Structures are given as C-alpha cells and as structure tokens.
Amino acid sequence: MDHSPRRTKDVLTLIKNPDLVERRRRQIVDAAVELFIEKGFHKTTTRQIANAAGFSIGSLYEYVKSKEDILYLVCDAIHEEMAHHVTEALSRADEGVKGLAEAIREYFLVCHRMNDHILLIYQETQSLPSQWRKRVLENEVQITGLFVNVLANLSASGDLPFMDEKYIELAAHNITVLGHMWTFRRWFLARHYSIEDYINIQTRLFLGIDSLTGTAPPKEEA
Amino acid sequence: MDHSPRRTKDVLTLIKNPDLVERRRRQIVDAAVELFIEKGFHKTTTRQIANAAGFSIGSLYEYVKSKEDILYLVCDAIHEEMAHHVTEALSRADEGVKGLAEAIREYFLVCHRMNDHILLIYQETQSLPSQWRKRVLENEVQITGLFVNVLANLSASGDLPFMDEKYIELAAHNITVLGHMWTFRRWFLARHYSIEDYINIQTRLFLGIDSLTGTAPPKEEA
DNA sequence: ATTATCTATAGATCTATAGATAATGC
DNA sequence: ATTATCTATAGATCTATAGATAATGC
Numbered sequence: 001m002d003h004s005p006r007r008t009k010d011v012l013t014l015i016k017n018p019d020l021v022e023r024r025r026r027q028i029v030d031a032a033v034e035l036f037i038e039k040g041f042h043k044t045t046t047r048q049i050a051n052a053a054g055f056s057i058g059s060l061y062e063y064v065k066s067k068e069d070i071l072y073l074v075c076d077a078i079h080e081e082m083a084h085h086v087t088e089a090l091s092r093a094d095e096g097v098k099g100l101a102e103a104i105r106e107y108f109l110v111c112h113r114m115n116d117h118i119l120l121i122y123q124e125t126q127s128l129p130s131q132w133r134k135r136v137l138e139n140e141v142q143i144t145g146l147f148v149n150v151l152a153n154l155s156a157s158g159d160l161p162f163m164d165e166k167y168i169e170l171a172a173h174n175i176t177v178l179g180h181m182w183t184f185r186r187w188f189l190a191r192h193y194s195i196e197d198y199i200n201i202q203t204r205l206f207l208g209i210d211s212l213t214g215t216a217p218p219k220e221e222a
Numbered sequence: 223m224d225h226s227p228r229r230t231k232d233v234l235t236l237i238k239n240p241d242l243v244e245r246r247r248r249q250i251v252d253a254a255v256e257l258f259i260e261k262g263f264h265k266t267t268t269r270q271i272a273n274a275a276g277f278s279i280g281s282l283y284e285y286v287k288s289k290e291d292i293l294y295l296v297c298d299a300i301h302e303e304m305a306h307h308v309t310e311a312l313s314r315a316d317e318g319v320k321g322l323a324e325a326i327r328e329y330f331l332v333c334h335r336m337n338d339h340i341l342l343i344y345q346e347t348q349s350l351p352s353q354w355r356k357r358v359l360e361n362e363v364q365i366t367g368l369f370v371n372v373l374a375n376l377s378a379s380g381d382l383p384f385m386d387e388k389y390i391e392l393a394a395h396n397i398t399v400l401g402h403m404w405t406f407r408r409w410f411l412a413r414h415y416s417i418e419d420y421i422n423i424q425t426r427l428f429l430g431i432d433s434l435t436g437t438a439p440p441k442e443e444a
Numbered sequence: 445a446t447t448a449t450c451t452a453t454a455g456a457t458c459t460a461t462a463g464a465t466a467a468t469g470c
Numbered sequence: 471a472t473t474a475t476c477t478a479t480a481g482a483t484c485t486a487t488a489g490a491t492a493a494t495g496c
Contacts (some may be wrong), residue, residue: 445494445495445496446493446494446495446496447492447493447494447495448491448492448493448494449490449491449492449493450489450490450491450492451488451489451490451491452487452488452489452490453486453487453488454485454486454487454488455484455485455486455487456483456484456485456486457482457483457484457485458481458482458483458484459480459481459482459483460479460480460481460482461478461479461480461481462477462478462479462480463476463477463478464475464476464477464478465474465475465476465477466473466474466475466476467472467473467474467475468471468472468473468474469471469472469473470471470472
C-alpha cells in the first residue's frame, strides 16, 4: 500500500483524493477559527477541533501533520479572505483623492467585519513555526502593498502632493494599521465612536477631507 | 500556625514578609519576562521560571497562586516602566508644536527600546483571566491619555488648529499605536527605515513639520 | 513556634499514532 | 486491494500541592 504523504498547500496529508482534502480541510479550518477565537490556540485541543469539524481525532491527523498545521491553514484562510475583500474595495473606488477616501472607508469596514480574525492573526502568529510565521507576516505586508499602489498613482498624477517613495510606503502602513487599530482597541473606542465616526475622523485627520463627499470641510477655528 | 494568604498587588501570597514578597516577585518577573519573550507564555513552564529565578517550583507557588498570576505581574511591570518613561519624556518637552514633536520622538524611542515588551503585551494579554485582562487594557489607554492632555493644551492655546475633543482623542490613539507599529512591523520596516527615518517621516506625515527643527520643511513639488 | 524553602508526586491533561474496521471498486 | 475512518492508548508533559526540612527568634 502507498503510504507516501501528499503535500497540499505546503501541508502534508495522507489522503490521496485532493478534492476530499480540500473539503475536509475547509471543515477543519471553519471549526478551528471559531474555537481559536473563543479560547485561543493553546487552550483549544485537537480533539475539540475534530469534534467540531465532525470527525474523529484519528481522521484529523490524516489531513494535517500537527496542530500547528491547523493554525497555519487558519491564518492562510484569513489572509485569503482579507486580500479578496481589500482588492475588490480598491478596484471599485473612483479616481483621485475622493477615490482614496472611498477605498480607505471600504478597507476600514472590512476590518470592522473581520474584527476577530484580525485579532487572531495579531495574537497567534507567534505560535507558528518560524518558516510559516514568516509567510503569514509577508501576507500582512502584501495587503499594505495594495495601498502603496493607490498612493503612488495619486502622487504621480498630482492628485496628492508629490511624495517620496519612503513617505508613500509608510503612509500605506499607517492606513493598514489604523484599520487594525479599530479591532484591537475597539473595546475602548466603541464607547465613544461608531465605526462611521471612526472612518470620518480618521479620514479628516490624515487626508484633511470628508470621507463621504471627498471635499475639504470648512475650517473651524478656535 | 497562620495560613491565611496575604494580598499584594492583588495577587495572593503565603509569605508574611512584604519586603521579601517584593524582592522575590521581582526575581520571578525578571525571569518570566525573558522566558515569555523567548518562547511565549504557554510554552514556558512554571518550573523554568522557578529555575531561572533561582528557587524551587514549590517556593514559586508561595509567592503566586497560579501561572496566570505571573503573567499579570509581568504585564503590570511592563506598564509601569512604559508609563514612567513616557511621563518623563512628556514633561521634558518644550512648549508648542515643536514640543509635541519632541515628545513623539521620545515616545517612539521608548517603543524602540521596549520593543519585545510591547510585543509581549500584544500577544499575551488574551491569556489573562478577564478581570486582569481588563486592567491591562485600561493601562494601554492610560498612556494614550497622556498624549490627549498634550494635544488638548496645544489645541486650546492655538498652537494647533482647534480640534474637537473626539479628534484629539483619536489623534492621541494614532500616535500611541504608530509607536507600537514600529515594534510589530519592525521585522519589515527596518529593511527600509532606521528608527530615526521612521520618526522623521511619521512626524512630517501627521504634523507636517520636521521632527528635529520643528519647522515646516520646504515643499517639494512634482 | 513560626516562617521560608525544598523534594517528590498526584492528578489531570493533550498530542499523535498504531492497529482495527468499514466502504469502495477491480 | 485500496482508501478513508474510527477506537483506544502510549508517551510525554505540566501545574499545583502535600508534607518534610532548614533557618530564625522567643
């Protein structure tokens, strides 16, 4: 009998049928995401994941080699979903600074919806074996790269004041991380701000324009 | 014999001598910080902490009731140190916008030096029992409050354009979190920026002034 | 007597696997 | 025969405590 393991998405499996691997792993990931969000990675047992996914602990280990494998699959799935939504948000946005404001608005709303998933990445990336941790971190930067493109275009077209490459890159990191900030300070921020407040104020703070109309608001002076 | 536990810093101990408690707990915290940074909270054993602190596992449990107690003591110590450095940095700064730039500069340098400690808070706060998690999170916000004061004064004195309270508060959160960003994206940012670059560019991005001279730089146009 | 410390281990997991069983197709 | 699944458990921890010992002062 053939016992050689297959490699799918860089994670080893003993199951031959690739479609089955994909289907079962989706079950594993769905179950694990929920449990990890609720109890954290370390306090979730592989047995709980197997139960929630609807099969036995023995079967679970046919589809992954270790518990860390599951965490990696979870992080990867979350990144896929983030990247998908953000790409779509950016492609739908208009031209010019107004379009940037729309894109930021959409991005912040994606962060708002994926709150728990983003938190999970922040908290558990460190629990991955270093080779995979690197991969997950690079994914984070990849999303920042999407904003770098938008900003670079606006800077080149004159819609934004000309900015050095390094300024553009850091501004893109700021946008990305201020979206994350809503998730990891939400327990506090939500006392004072709705997500709409948050988007409006942030947009005015760093673009100086209104997030919906795209126009500079009248200056209030002391 | 008196077996009633004492409460010191809200953590129970069986030891009567308060000075001894303080001394031993400092040993425990110093040992634990290092181990937690290296391996994470869950992968560090209480036995390793006891060994590194220089006494037995039995003694360790005379000074704390549980492993979570140790994590709380660690988080609290880190907060104390952060708050101390930031308060000092703010009090040393000049008046006006230039003083704000100096304060931000000092704050970012504190984040730079306390890199690993800040990361630890981000990663392990979730592992605390909820009552203590709340306390640690409030500590984070307390540091933001220090910047709220500075910004409010500048806004009132006219050194900064007048800003609504909600704008001030969010701007303070932004400053705090962008300091943290340097720690959790440093693995990437440090490829392109020194901490000095980072401070200069961030200051110009959100104050529009040079971080050292406190003056508006000449505008570069495309 | 009282306090602090240590040794030894109970008790409770939890991951990962071995080996049996069921299902499917030649 | 081959593939997928399950049950049962080996083996390896790890936290927290009980009970013994050492040190200190009345």
